[in-house]
Amino acid sequence: MASSQKHFNAFSLVLLLLCLALPLNLARRVGFYAKSCPNAENIIRQIVQQRFKADRSVPAALLRMHFHDCFVRGCDASILIDSTNNNQAEKDASANGSVREYALIDQIKTALERACPQKVSCADIIALATRDAVSLAGGPKYNVSTGKRDGLISRASEVNLPGPGFTVSQAQQSFSARGLSLNHMVILLGGGHTIGVAHCNFFQNRLTNFQGTGAPDRTMDKALVKKLSGLCGSNTNANPTTFLDQNTSFVFDNEYYNQIRKNKGILKIDQELALDPLSARTVSKFASNNNNFRQSFVKAIIKMGNIQQGNAGEIRKNCRRTN
Ligand code: HEM
Ligand SMILES: *[C@@H]1O[C@H](CO)[C@@H](O)[C@H](O)[C@H]1NC(C)=O
């Protein structure tokens, strides 16, 4: 009797834990909105497509937004929350200063609220819009598992992203703290930085008197040093941009890896990826095999999109504030 009672208790406990976990994790799947908002993925794709026609740099903007969202409190759309008098939000941390296309997310959210009120999370919107944008830029198509919920907290003080001056080993630590391997890191950097731009303030220190040497960074191609010095000038207020992939700048391909192998990395971390023995072999593998890169990117971005932290969540009505 006593033993069967114990048995029953253990059984109820397992059942209870399962019920708690179910809505949080197991509910996530490809096509989560098939019943609750059957047109959701089409609506998102159409709006992204329309915006892309007007501005080819949209894929880069969304991919970076997705990365910055996932690296702070998991992929919970915490990056979309606006600051208030009482709270400085993530988007107002200096590392997020140039994340853009918040208005595109608003536009998508408005359309989805009209079609099916309070069904589609802002977290899923970022992931799906990024997926669509990557394929518009020539990248691979992939399925996103949906059903994520929006976070309730967004704090600038919690933003702890890798910086452009990190060594490969430092960056690796930042990725492994989120369950991503060095290999994932090399792949995601290649996929992110094969499109998009960087402002002078992130690489200008490489152009003159690098680390007190009195000379530009010796690991940067000399013609590139000259070109970027001309671009950035001495007027730091203007802070113009250059392409992270100097060759096929708007195309999602493996050319980033070839560029950094030619000493044409823009950020210090880009160049280090090709030079550091920790990552150099992986870089050369992807430089010579675009198909391998594309397939690996799909696995890595799906893994990044599943970074999770904490459980509390809701479906925001407005992506800029909690309900
Ligand atoms: C060690 C890791 C990384 C560092 C230090 C880093 C740093 C940077 C910096 C400094 C910029 C320039 C921002 C600007 O000037 O506006 C940039 C741009 C960008 N990054 Fe990264 N990044 C990293 C990893 C990633 C990853 C994993 C992704 C996505 C998969 C990504 C996607 C992008 C994109 C798409 C841009 C261009 C944004 C635009 O054109 O608006 N980055 N990154
Ligand atoms: C995406 O999911 C759909 C429906 O579940 C499936 O038919 C399709 O083959 C999947 N595509 C990829 C690229 O995995």
Ligand SMILES: *[C@@H]1O[C@H](CO)[C@@H](O)[C@H](O)[C@H]1NC(C)=O
């Ligand atoms: C630019 O990329 C193309 C295609 O990937 C390649 O064939 C070419 O050699 C590259 N050019 C330079 C200057 O890097």
Ligand SMILES: CC(=O)N[C@H]1CO[C@H](CO)[C@@H](O)[C@@H]1O
């Ligand atoms: C878009 C946005 O809100 N950017 C902010 C990012 O953080 C910097 C520095 O704190 C702010 O000046 C920007 O306004």
